[in-house]
Amino acid sequence: MKPPRVAVAYSGGRDSTALLHATLKAAAAxxxxxxxxxxxxGLNPRADEWQRHGAxxxxxxxRRGLPIEFVAxxxxxxPARGDSVEAWARQARxxxxxxxxxxxxxxLVLLAHHRRDQAETFVLQALRAAGVAGLSGMPSTIxxxxxxWTRPWLDVPRENIEAYVRRHRLRHVDDDSNEDTRFARNRLRHAVWPALSAAFPQAESALADAAAWAQEATACLAELASIDLASADKSGGLDLRAWRALSAARRSNLLRAWLRSRAGQPAPATLVRRLMDELPEAGSATWPLPRGELRCYRGVLRFIGGTDSDEPQRETTLSVRRAGAYALPGWHGRLQATRVREGGVPLAWLAHLSLKAREGGEQFQAGIGRPARSLKKQFQAAAVPAWERDGPLIYSGGQLVxxxxxxxxxxxxxxxxxxQMALRWLPLR
Incomplete structure (x- = not known):
């Protein structure tokens, strides 16, 4: 049996070299x-040289007996003409x-971002007029x-990593593109950060702490949206009468959360402002979106997705015969099956499963001895937000499982x- 594996994103630079070395020392034990x-x-003339160095x-x-395997x-x-090279490289990476x-x-993948990276991200997001979610910066684990994905050194000062590299005499590469001030982060590092830290020596820790506060605020706003959606959800649509009863700030917060859950991506600020202005008086109306459209009818706002040739077809059947994660790309997630001693589904029931979308009228029994009720009422009673309801309904022999x-x-x-097996739905974020 192969030993468990943990991955480290390794560019060959100082930070990732230090993280890889520290991970190796811990993993060996x-x-x-x-x-x-x-x-x-392939963007830098030295890219192949850096790959050879890493290998x-x-x-x-x-050769020294450390449990390492290099994969490139x-x-x-x-990147296409007009694309942000930074954004393109990040997504491709x-x-x-x-x-x-x-x-x-x-x-599990470890990333070598540290406290300075988090502070820089906060500043860059603020300069882009980002909201609370953007100011949250990078999560430590997601x-x-x-x-x-985890960033174990997100609270570690850059100077500590530099000291670690010197102490262990670690060889690493220097990316000369980090000197190119055409890129926003490089401009911040070279033109702004020295003056900022000279005037405010505590800037790095203070800005990183501000990002942490923004993360807490983002989590609170998500919980508030979940509470508000419990009364405003109407079979996946947004009940505008209940929505209008909220304060302006809560209407905006709920609208952003609902749009993200329906469209699968954050809504542009311009769209949110437009909807805040137009929805209170809207009758029958539509608003186009890149991946579909919004439709308002009889006081309910709904998202109608368009067809996308790149979207995988939704799976309709599944066979679970052993514990593990079963990827369902058409449903944008995976089903996790775990062996348990109680509280699970008989293994025999899982060999031939049917996967279906909600159609309305489905009945779910939340506990032994409790009456079966509609999914809408069960979701509301359990305060399950709309973005946690996505995914397939799973049946066996016609029975909802x-x-x-x-x-x-x-x-x-x-x-x-x-x-028996316990089941858990894990959406792709």
Whole structure:
């Protein structure tokens, strides 16, 4: 059996080299295998040289008995004219890291961002007039695209990492593109940060703390939106009568959260402002969106998605025969099956499953001895927000087995002693 694997995003630079080295030292004592994931963007003339350096460094550590494997991916595509090179490279990098991690059996990816990176992100987002979510910066841990991404050094000052590199005499590469002030972060680092830190020596820690406060505020706003949606949800639509009863700030907060859950991406500020102005007096109306449109009819706002040839078809069947994560890209998530001793579905029920979208009229029993009620009422009673209701309804032999956001229907719970599985829906964020 292969040992458990953890991955480190490894560019060969100072920060990722230090993180990889520290991870190796910890992994060797715990019996873990470490994957060094290197992405060759092909944008810099020295990109191949950096890849060779990373491979050679990992080979040296492997000869010393450290549990390291170097994995590289070369990006062939190039950014389109007019694209932000920074944004394009970031998206391409995370896509490549995800692919390598999944291919090589790692579910956890470590990233080397530190406190200075977080402080810089806060400043850049503020200069872009970002809201509270943008000012939150980078999360220390997040589940996204079927993986757990974590930044263990997000509270660590840059100087500590530099000291670690000197103490262990770690060789690393220097990316000369970091000197290119055409990029916003480089302009901040070279033209603004020295003056800012000279005038305010505590700037790095203060701005990183501000990002942490913004993260807490973002979580509170999400909870508030969940509470408000419990009374404003109407079969996936937004009941405008209940929405209008809220204060202006709560209407805006709920509208942003609902739009994101329906359209799958944050709504432009211009759209939110327009809807705030027009919805209170709207009768029958429509508003176009990149991936569909909003329709207001009889006091309910609904999102109608358009067809997208790049979207995978939704799966309609599934067979669960053992514990594990079952990817369902058409539903934008995965079903996690875990062996349990009680509170699960009989394993025999899971061999032939049907996957369906909500149609209305479905009945769910939340507990033994409790009456079956409509999904709408069950969602409201459990205060399940709309974005946690997405995903397939799972049936076996015509009987509803599992509902995302609610769990297993009590009518199919297995008796003690029988082989059974707990189910959990994990949407891709």
């Amino acid at each position: 715990q019996g873990l295998q470490v994957l060094a994931l290197h992405v060759n963007h 050679a460094q990992c080979k040296t550590w492997a 991916h070369c990006i062939i595509e190039k 995370y896509k490549a890291l995800r692919g390598m991690a999944i291919e090589h059996g790692a579910s 589940e996204r695209d079927g993986l757990t 599992f509902v995302p956001g609610l769990g297993i229907d009590a009518r199919v719970l297995a008796p003690p002693g029988q082989a």
